[in-house]
Amino acid sequence: MKRLLAYEVREPDEGHCCIIFANNNATARREGASELNVDWEGVEHCRRNPAYDLYAPGPVPPLVLIKDGWWFECHQCSRKIDEYMDNEDFDPDDCTPVASGQDVFCCSTCQARNHAERRANGAAKVALIELFEAKFPGCSIKDVHVYGAKLEPRDDGGGMKCTVSFLFPGARYGATYEYGSPELYVAQGDLPAYYTWRGIEPPAEAP
Ligand SMILES: [Zn+2]
Numbered sequence: 001m002k003r004l005l006a007y008e009v010r011e012p013d014e015g016h017c018c019i020i021f022a023n024n025n026a027t028a029r030r031e032g033a034s035e036l037n038v039d040w041e042g043v044e045h046c047r048r049n050p051a052y053d054l055y056a057p058g059p060v061p062p063l064v065l066i067k068d069g070w071w072f073e074c075h076q077c078s079r080k081i082d083e084y085m086d087n088e089d090f091d092p093d094d095c096t097p098v099a100s101g102q103d104v105f106c107c108s109t110c111q112a113r114n115h116a117e118r119r120a121n122g123a124a125k126v127a128l129i130e131l132f133e134a135k136f137p138g139c140s141i142k143d144v145h146v147y148g149a150k151l152e153p154r155d156d157g158g159g160m161k162c163t164v165s166f167l168f169p170g171a172r173y174g175a176t177y178e179y180g181s182p183e184l185y186v187a188q189g190d191l192p193a194y195y196t197w198r199g200i201e202p203p204a205e206a207p
Contacts, residue, residue, distance in 0.1 A: 002023050003053075003056060004021040004022060004023060004056040004057050004058075005021065005022065005023070005028075005048060005050070005053055005056070006019055006020075006021055006048070006049045006050065006051070006052035006053050006055065006056065006058075006060070007019070007020050007021075007022060007025065007028035007029075007032065007046055007047065007048055007049065008045070008046070008047055008048075008049040008052075009028060009029060009031075009032025009033070009035070009036065009043055009045070009046045010036075010043070010044045010045050010046075011033075011036045011037075011038045011042055011043060011044055012042075012044040013038075016036050017036075017070070018032055018035045018036060019049065019052050019055075019058065019059070019060050019065075020032045020035070020046075020058070021055075021056045021057045021058040025046055025048075028046055029043055029046040032046055051068075059102055061099065062097075062099045062102060062104040063097060063098075063099050063104075066081060066082060066083055066097055066104075067083060069082070069083060070082070072097075072104040073104075074104065074105050074106035074107075074110050075103040075104060075105055075110070075114060076105055076106075076110035076111070076113055076114040077106060077110050079106045081097045081104055081105075081106050085097070085106070094106075094107045094109065095107055096108070098111050100115075117148075117149050120149035120150065121146055121148065121149055124146045124148075124149060124150050124151050124162070125144050125146050127151060128144055128146060128151055128162055128164060128179060129141065129144055129164070131151075131179075132164045132166070132177055135177075136166070136168065136177065138168075138169055139166045139167060139168045139169070140166060140167045141164055141165075141166045142165045142166055142167060142174060143164070143165045144163075144164050144165075145160075145162065145163045145164075145165075146161070146162045147161045147162065148161065151179050152179070152180070153178075153179055153180025153181065154178070154180065154181075160176075160178050161179065162178065162179035162180070163176050163177065163178050163179070164176070164177045165177075168190075168193070168194065168197045169193075169197055170190075170193035170196060170197055171187075171190045171193050171194070171197075172187075172189060172190060172193070173187035173189050173190050174187055174190065175187065175190065175194065
């Protein structure tokens with residue numbers, strides 16, 4: 001296998017860039033366009049950047065890119081992080097960028113806060129699964145989603161916050177349980193199986 005080479009791909013609208021490791025320019029352009037969410041023609045440039053070859057097959061560590069003049073948004077507070085950050089009016093202890101993998105944080109406080117929120121989110125998911133399984137035994141869970149750090153019902157007019165998508169016995173497509181809602185959302189094609197599962201009479205107007 002040929003060694004992968006580093007290419008810098010840039011889109012013109014917001015000036016976002018990425019480094020792609022590929023065997024040739026065309027592949028790098030295609031993959032870079034997809035990462036930057038533009039199409040092939042929307043790429044401003046795709047050019048070799050041999051300085052990053054040593055990081056093949058990627059990714060290049062974010063802190064290396066920051067030293068080289070790239071900027072990121074803090075994964076926690078969205079503050080702009082660049083090499084000039086410590087020239088701003090911030091406490092110097094509060095503006096030393098740190099990275100966890102590809103996630104970049106403006107300071108260790110943001111990193112700690114993010115990790116704490118992630119742990120709380122994981123614990124809330126476990127609690128939601130326990131609650132769901134107690135309420136609806138015998139189902140198989142497909143996906144669990146908790147927005148934020150605790151279980152809470154949706155705000156007025158807001159989107160779903162804590163949901164479990166699952167297959168009940170006899171279901172082919174699935175259903176969704178929303179924390180705090182008395183209703184289940186059931187795929188149309190699963191309605192007959194749903195009535196059987198719940199042991200209820202289908203409504204008269206159902207086909
Ligand atoms: Zn931050």
